[in-house]
Amino acid sequence: MPDTALQIDRTMLPRSLGGALTRGISGKCPRCGGTHLFRKLLKPVDRCRMCGQNWSIQTADDFPPYIAILLTGHLMAPVIILLGLSPAVPEWAMMLIVVTLAASLIAAILQPAKGGVIALQWWLGLQGFAGHAGKAEAGVS
Ligand SMILES: [Zn+2]
Numbered sequence: 238m239p240d241t242a243l244q245i246d247r248t249m250l251p252r253s254l255g256g257a258l259t260r261g262i263s264g265k266c267p268r269c270g271g272t273h274l275f276r277k278l279l280k281p282v283d284r285c286r287m288c289g290q291n292w293s294i295q296t297a298d299d300f301p302p303y304i305a306i307l308l309t310g311h312l313m314a315p316v317i318i319l320l321g322l323s324p325a326v327p328e329w330a331m332m333l334i335v336v337t338l339a340a341s342l343i344a345a346i347l348q349p350a351k352g353g354v355i356a357l358q359w360w361l362g363l364q365g366f367a368g369h370a371g372k373a374e375a376g377v378s
Pocket of ligand 1: 266267268269270271272285286287288289290
């Protein structure tokens with residue numbers, strides 16, 4: 238599969254890393270922002286249907302789960318402390334609440350984290366995007 242994407246109007250490209258990250262985190266194509274980046278929960282589309290960008294060359298690997306675990310841990314810490322200090326909450330209920338909340342948070346954060354990592358790789362021209370950095374295409378140094 239060739240790595241070349243379709244030529245698009247430069248105004249469709251994000252103007253900054255923040256713009257690319259916003260598109261990726263929201264599940265949109267970081268390059269054109271016009272369509273979905275994922276075809277399944279954590280499986281990106283092979284190519285963007287609008288701009289033709291090849292997303293099969295991304296290598297987010299384990300970074301999105303690290304982000305999800307880090308954020309979940311920081312969000313859950315105060316909840317765990319409050320539940321632990323409350324004598325009215327039995328241990329079994331605390332475990333049920335903590336496990337359910339933690340699993341839900343991780344599931345909710347994983348796709349946005351992966352979209353953000355893919356956008357970061359594309360913008361900076363990392364891994365499979367080497368030589369095709371988004372910031373170079375957008376004319377941002
Ligand atoms: Zn696109």
